[in-house]
Amino acid sequence: MHSEKRVSILGKSKKIVLFIVEGITDEISLSLILSKIIEKDKIVKFKIINGDVTSEYGTKLSNILIKITDKIKEFIVKDIYKKTDIQNIIHLVDIDGAYIDGSLILQKDIDGFEYDTQNIYAKNVEDVRKRNEQKSGILNKLIGTDKVYTDLSYRIYFFSSNLEHVLHNNQKVSESQKNEYAQMFEDKFADEPYRFIEFINKVEIAVNGDYKDTWDFIKKDTNSLNRYTNFHICINDILLVTEGN
Amino acid sequence: MKEAIIRIQSIEFENFKNIQKGNIELASYRQKSYYNGRAEVVGIYGQNGSGKTAVIEAYRLFKLVASGEGLPEEIGNYIYELEDEAKLKFVFYIERKEEKYLVYYEFAIRKKENQVELSSEKLLYSDICENSKRKKIVEYNIDNTDTPFLPKVRYNEIIKNDKENEFNLEVIKRLSIKEKTSFIFNDEIREIFEKSSDGKYSNIISALKYFANVNLFVITNEHTAPISLNLIPFIFRMENDTTVTRGDIAIKLLGVSNIDKERYDIVIQIISQLNIVLSLIIPDLKLEINNLGNELSKNAEELIKIELMSTKKDIKIPLKYESEGIKKIISILSTLIAMFNNPAICLMVDEIDAGIYEYLLGELLKIIEQRGKGQFVFTSHNLRALEMLNKESLVFSTTNSKNRFIRITNIQNNNNLRNVYLRSIDLGGLNECIYEETNSFEIAHAFRKAGEYFGKE
Numbered sequence: 001m002h003s004e005k006r007v008s009i010l011g012k013s014k015k016i017v018l019f020i021v022e023g024i025t026d027e028i029s030l031s032l033i034l035s036k037i038i039e040k041d042k043i044v045k046f047k048i049i050n051g052d053v054t055s056e057y058g059t060k061l062s063n064i065l066i067k068i069t070d071k072i073k074e075f076i077v078k079d080i081y082k083k084t085d086i087q088n089i090i091h092l093v094d095i096d097g098a099y100i101d102g103s104l105i106l107q108k109d110i111d112g113f114e115y116d117t118q119n120i121y122a123k124n125v126e127d128v129r130k131r132n133e134q135k136s137g138i139l140n141k142l143i144g145t146d147k148v149y150t151d152l153s154y155r156i157y158f159f160s161s162n163l164e165h166v167l168h169n170n171q172k173v174s175e176s177q178k179n180e181y182a183q184m185f186e187d188k189f190a191d192e193p194y195r196f197i198e199f200i201n202k203v204e205i206a207v208n209g210d211y212k213d214t215w216d217f218i219k220k221d222t223n224s225l226n227r228y229t230n231f232h233i234c235i236n237d238i239l240l241v242t243e244g245n
Numbered sequence: 246m247k248e249a250i251i252r253i254q255s256i257e258f259e260n261f262k263n264i265q266k267g268n269i270e271l272a273s274y275r276q277k278s279y280y281n282g283r284a285e286v287v288g289i290y291g292q293n294g295s296g297k298t299a300v301i302e303a304y305r306l307f308k309l310v311a312s313g314e315g316l317p318e319e320i321g322n323y324i325y326e327l328e329d330e331a332k333l334k335f336v337f338y339i340e341r342k343e344e345k346y347l348v349y350y351e352f353a354i355r356k357k358e359n360q361v362e363l364s365s366e367k368l369l370y371s372d373i374c375e376n377s378k379r380k381k382i383v384e385y386n387i388d389n390t391d392t393p394f395l396p397k398v399r400y401n402e403i404i405k406n407d408k409e410n411e412f413n414l415e416v417i418k419r420l421s422i423k424e425k426t427s428f429i430f431n432d433e434i435r436e437i438f439e440k441s442s443d444g445k446y447s448n449i450i451s452a453l454k455y456f457a458n459v460n461l462f463v464i465t466n467e468h469t470a471p472i473s474l475n476l477i478p479f480i481f482r483m484e485n486d487t488t489v490t491r492g493d494i495a496i497k498l499l500g501v502s503n504i505d506k507e508r509y510d511i512v513i514q515i516i517s518q519l520n521i522v523l524s525l526i527i528p529d530l531k532l533e534i535n536n537l538g539n540e541l542s543k544n545a546e547e548l549i550k551i552e553l554m555s556t557k558k559d560i561k562i563p564l565k566y567e568s569e570g571i572k573k574i575i576s577i578l579s580t581l582i583a584m585f586n587n588p589a590i591c592l593m594v595d596e597i598d599a600g601i602y603e604y605l606l607g608e609l610l611k612i613i614e615q616r617g618k619g620q621f622v623f624t625s626h627n628l629r630a631l632e633m634l635n636k637e638s639l640v641f642s643t644t645n646s647k648n649r650f651i652r653i654t655n656i657q658n659n660n661n662l663r664n665v666y667l668r669s670i671d672l673g674g675l676n677e678c679i680y681e682e683t684n685s686f687e688i689a690h691a692f693r694k695a696g697e698y699f700g701k702e
Contacts, residue, residue: 013674031686043672044686080664085672186690 015087028182036193094162249341251456257334260325262299267649272637284617291642297624311457406441503548570600584619591620598627631663643677
């Protein structure tokens with residue numbers, strides 16, 4: 001009669017791979033694919049931070065790791081997890097030409113910044129220079145960071161010059177078009193998510209080499225304004241151990 | 246057996262509805278304390294379609310069978326789709342004066358030629374002490390043609406005492422088969438046992454029957470559905486020194502109901518009782534009856550015309566216009582009060598949370614668990630109870646139809662069970678899966694695709 005199974009909490013639970021992204025369109029573009037291709041003992045979660053933490057006002061070398069840790073804490077509290085549930089933190093950033101030479105920033109009578117594969121344009125060139133100085137400095141620190149929140153594995157991957165540029169080969173998707181583009185991308189791989197692995201490994205966008213090599217590459221010349229990513233390293237090394245069909 | 250206290254202890258399922266195998270033991274049974282004078286609460290939680298309601302339905306079926314009523318019409322739906330026979334095994338604790346027993350009752354229902362029959366029953370008991378063996382009182386099987394029931398020694402004893410019983414028992418058996426009623430809980434069986442066998446047996450039978458009939462309340466959605474259909478069922482139980490009155494009286498929510506004097510008096514009493522608690526649960530709310538005078542029915546019976554009103558600070562409105570939640574509380578409140586005060590009462594409610602404000606639900610559950618006396622079993626989707634009740638009071642349904650129920654133990658005291666549960670849904674980590682996996686990203690995608698289904702704008 002005493003056959004009722006007692007269940008302990010000690011069984012093996014899934015580990016979270018937490019993606020830190022700028023906005024909901026990043027999540028729409030990638031979440032469905034990633035949730036389908038990830039190994040069964042892991043689960044994909046997103047923390048949207050609504051903006052670019054590397055370039056936002058007030059981010060300094062001295063506080064960037066605290067800021068990232070706070071975002072992770074927010075995720076843990078809101079979504080009832082424990083810190084130990086998290087296996088990896090994966091930070092996705094748009095590179096936005098952060099590493100180009102200052103001379104390539106040109107004056108143009110426009111609102112905000114404008115990008116092409118050679119130059120960044122803005123009404124006030126100094127604004128872009130300052131932004132690039134802050135952003136590249138912060139990125140350099142994050143590239144060299146492999147643990148955050150004391151002991152969580154951390155990696156940062158770039159989309160150059162931005163996510164839409166890599167996914168759609170369109171550098172100039174406006175804010176209002178982003179949602180539509182994200183949905184298109186979601187649909188494209190919804191039924192065959194493993195095709196995304198091929199896509200992200202395509203020679204014209206996937207930068208060769210290991211993690212450090214790819215970052216060294218993107219820092220050079222105008223590479224940070226051109227269509228490159230090292231996200232394939234994340235897919236190949238962290239999400240997949242066994243190949244899908 | 247009005248003075249007996251019966252407490253449910255455990256239930257075991259075989260092929261009942263969507264439960265191939267499952268088993269729930271109450272904390273008191275596991276701890277072998279059985280009954281300690283205090284309330285016992287069991288909250289059953291789980292995904293939709295994972296067998297929560299089946300627990301409540303099982304006791305509803307027990308109530309019918311042990312009350313001596315026939316199987317309900319929809320009984321065919323109670324057997325697991327791929328099987329022919331479903332079995333329910335119950336354990337009860339009975340305390341009556343100095344006598345204390347554990348009683349084991351099981352019955353099976355079986356598909357046969359487009360019909361469903363009550364195919365077997367078994368009643369056993371054991372004394373409350375270590376290593377006490379179970380003793381069989383009656384074993385009945387529809388297929389057994391040798392004697393109407395087993396054990397043979399009991400049958401022989403009864404026949405020896407009164408030769409006519411041989412014939413009587415045969416008649417009772419045939420009648421039970423025809424009417425699809427219990428053999429054991431047939432009134433004449435109890436009488437025969439009372440006269441011709443150990444009085445203990447007939448006491449146990451009548452105690453169980455009384456419990457099923459009078460003290461076990463099973464409130465399924467069928468009971469509360471009428472609320473939306475312009476009727477409010479007052480499920481009640483009233484007791485004085487000599488009698489217990491119980492049942493449900495349906496009163497129209499909108500317009501006028503005609504009820505006889507006897508039921509009018511009951512309704513008046515129920516409403517005065519309800520108002521004691523009601524205005525504290527929902528501040529200032531009181532229930533009132535508008536008496537609109539008398540009327541003679543066709544058969545010259547005197548009827549009283551009444552209308553249900555709710556009042557809040559001198560504002561009177563028909564009860565109909567109160568929220569579904571308030572109407573639900575009102576409809577079960579009388580029984581809830583009875584269970585709170587009487588250790589012999591067991592109340593089972595399916596989907597207790599429907600329409601009830603989360604905070605209020607949590608407070609009510611805590612009050613019942615800490616200060617009540619009866620037994621209270623409920624199903625719910627509202628996870629507030631996980632924060633309010635002892636973890637021993639909670640049972641979780643799984644996605645495994647062969648092991649439908651688990652408990653979550655080994656939780657550190659500073660861990661919030663609600664969070665542990667939600668986390669386990671997402672990340673797993675229990676020995677059984679408690680949630681059929683859903684992918685939120687896929688759901689979000691599907692919502693958009695469904696919107697595009699009839700062509701994009």
